[in-house]
Amino acid sequence: MWLVLCPSNDEAALWAYEGLKARQIAPLELVSAEELACSLRWEHRVSADGASVAITLADRRTINSGAVRGIVNRLSYIPQEHLAMASPADREYAAQELMAFYMSWLYAMPQPVLNRPTAQGLSGAWRHISEWVWLAGKAGLPTLPYRQSGFDEIDEGHLRGGFVSAETPVNTVIVIDGHVVGESPPPDIAASCKRLAGLAGAGLLGIQLVAGPESSWTFAGATPLPDLRLGGEALLDVMAAALQGGGR
Amino acid sequence: MILLCGIPTETPIAMVREELDGLGVPYAVFNQRHFSATELEFAISGNRVTGRITIDTQDYRLEDICGVYTRLMDDQVLPELKDEPAGSPRRRYCRALHDALMRWCEIMPGRVVNRTGPMGSNSSKPYQAQLIREQGFAIPETLVTNDPDLVLQFRAKHKRIIYKSISGVRSIVQTLEDEDRERLAQIRWCPTQFQEFVEGTNVRVHTVGTEVFATAITTEAADYRYAHRAGKEVELKAFDLPGELANKCVRLARALELPFAGIDLKITPDNRVYCFEVNPSPAFSYYESNTGQPIARAVARYLAGETQY
Numbered sequence: 001m002w003l004v005l006c007p008s009n010d011e012a013a014l015w016a017y018e019g020l021k022a023r024q025i026a027p028l029e030l031v032s033a034e035e036l037a038c039s040l041r042w043e044h045r046v047s048a049d050g051a052s053v054a055i056t057l058a059d060r061r062t063i064n065s066g067a068v069r070g071i072v073n074r075l076s077y078i079p080q081e082h083l084a085m086a087s088p089a090d091r092e093y094a095a096q097e098l099m100a101f102y103m104s105w106l107y108a109m110p111q112p113v114l115n116r117p118t119a120q121g122l123s124g125a126w127r128h129i130s131e132w133v134w135l136a137g138k139a140g141l142p143t144l145p146y147r148q149s150g151f152d153e154i155d156e157g158h159l160r161g162g163f164v165s166a167e168t169p170v171n172t173v174i175v176i177d178g179h180v181v182g183e184s185p186p187p188d189i190a191a192s193c194k195r196l197a198g199l200a201g202a203g204l205l206g207i208q209l210v211a212g213p214e215s216s217w218t219f220a221g222a223t224p225l226p227d228l229r230l231g232g233e234a235l236l237d238v239m240a241a242a243l244q245g246g247g248r
Numbered sequence: 249m250i251l252l253c254g255i256p257t258e259t260p261i262a263m264v265r266e267e268l269d270g271l272g273v274p275y276a277v278f279n280q281r282h283f284s285a286t287e288l289e290f291a292i293s294g295n296r297v298t299g300r301i302t303i304d305t306q307d308y309r310l311e312d313i314c315g316v317y318t319r320l321m322d323d324q325v326l327p328e329l330k331d332e333p334a335g336s337p338r339r340r341y342c343r344a345l346h347d348a349l350m351r352w353c354e355i356m357p358g359r360v361v362n363r364t365g366p367m368g369s370n371s372s373k374p375y376q377a378q379l380i381r382e383q384g385f386a387i388p389e390t391l392v393t394n395d396p397d398l399v400l401q402f403r404a405k406h407k408r409i410i411y412k413s414i415s416g417v418r419s420i421v422q423t424l425e426d427e428d429r430e431r432l433a434q435i436r437w438c439p440t441q442f443q444e445f446v447e448g449t450n451v452r453v454h455t456v457g458t459e460v461f462a463t464a465i466t467t468e469a470a471d472y473r474y475a476h477r478a479g480k481e482v483e484l485k486a487f488d489l490p491g492e493l494a495n496k497c498v499r500l501a502r503a504l505e506l507p508f509a510g511i512d513l514k515i516t517p518d519n520r521v522y523c524f525e526v527n528p529s530p531a532f533s534y535y536e537s538n539t540g541q542p543i544a545r546a547v548a549r550y551l552a553g554e555t556q557y
Contacts, residue, residue, distance in 0.1 A: 041394065043391070046378060046381075046387065046389075047387065047388075047390065048389075083437070083438075096371075096413075096415040097413060097417070097438055097440075099372075099415065100374075100413075100415035100416075101372070103372040104372050104374035104377075117375075118368075120365055120368055125365070128354070130354070133292050134292050134297070134355040137292065147290070148347075148351060148352075149288060149289030149290075149344075149348055150286070150289070150345030
């Protein structure tokens with residue numbers, strides 16, 4: 001069994017699900033974040049012998065980690081509507097508990113998982129733009145100078161990994177399983193994008209670049225949750241191959 | 249130059265500061281409570297990180313800072329902000345200053361005890377347990393479930409089991425008693441973590457770079473940190489950790505990218521070693537004040553680059 005885990009309104013994930021089905025990835029189950037949140041039964045074990053997960057969804061579908069062969073993981077938050085009746089303090093506690101629980105059971109799933117959870121995010125590490133700029137520089141990507149001080153207003157956009165204004169046209173490159181898809185950057189930029197995904201420990205990473213004159217592309221941001229549709233059919237081909245080639 | 253960040257009177261900060269004095273290593277202290285007298289800015293250009301921090305009119309180049317020790321409390325609950333309305337300029341400045349400091353710490357090229365990113369593994373105990381297991385440690389058998397029947401089966405298998413939070417919030421270990429059966433149905437709302445109780449001696453291992461300090465804790469309480477609350481006694485003694493186990497602890501801390509770690513072990517009567525968790529911000533002063541182990545000095549020496557990592 002293969003899984004696509006995503007919020008129910010994640011159109012990019014739904015597109016990937018259809019594309020993977022068309023590539024004969026079967027059985028392939030689409031499980032929404034909302035369905036997971038309302039699961040009837042959870043059983044997650046961790047011991048010296050390894051870790052396992054068994055989930056029974058409300059529609060009686062079951063997910064057993066022993067039967068899972070690969071996952072497209074687009075979970076970034078946990079719906080909490082079912083906690084609405086709890087007191088604010090208990091609701092906050094339960095939210096922390098659920099986030100910690102998801103981090104663990106997702107990590108316990110057999111590889112390949114695009115992306116594996118980390119302590120910085122359920123579907124890969126969410127980094128502040130300052131850290132992305134620093135990593136991009138280490139990877140050899142041209143970067144714009146970055147400045148931050150205590151007198152700045154905290155820009156929530158920076159938490160989402162973006163560096164340029166929404167109006168600035170950007171090219172999106174997606175690195176998936178060591179392949180570069182999406183826009184076609186110059187070869188040296190493509191190589192640096194692969195290095196950045198490696199430094200970030202991300203099997204799947206969207207990288208935004210601003211194209212300048214004479215093939216100069218400058219780093220503009222990165223995210224573990226890119227719009228997969230920007231990678232086109234090539235992304236689906238690589239994703240299908242990656243999902244079938246795993247094994248931790 | 250070393251930078252200490254937090255409340256200077258907090259015991260671990262005060263102890264490291266005293267050791268830096270003794271070593272003659274220059275340092276600066278960012279006192280969170282004096283945030284309004286502090287400025288910080290940094291810049292990234294290519295691979296180079298530059299900037300300055302101004303503390304009470306004294307300027308320091310960030311490039312000159314080779315080590316940072318952070319014991320920051322949540323800046324939003326500082327006493328100085330108690331009467332500040334939400335969103336006030338003073339509150340916003342305090343938050344932005346701490347944000348800039350934290351961002352710089354994540355990328356500064358020197359030694360940071362500890363960086364925020366790697367500390368996150370402790371926010372999910374069973375997740376961290378999987379990382380611990382990957383480093384070759386035995387871990388207690390753990391069940392996270394919302395099914396009361398599974399809990400009862402787990403208890404029947406292990407006889408004595410404990411429950412504790414999955415995250416780091418409200419993390420107090422308690423034994424599941426017979427009278428708890430009645431409220432087990434409540435776990436249907438939120439999966440809960442249960443764990444086999446392991447008999448043995450609690451050993452807290454502090455690793456500082458490659459230096460190792462082990463402390464044995466003797467108590468009858470399920471969670472020695474809260475033994476006094478349960479009316480139980482606690483005794484702490486320096487413990488001689490076998491060389492290979494000490495090396496294993498250093499490797500574990502390194503794998504978790506934690507130059508300074510508090511590793512909780514339990515050694516069973518038949519000498520099996522279980523690792524329960526790794527604390528990324530250990531309040532070592534409790535152990536040092538009871539045993540005299542020179543942990544603060546090790547932290548100071550590590551920050552000054554005098555010891556390896």
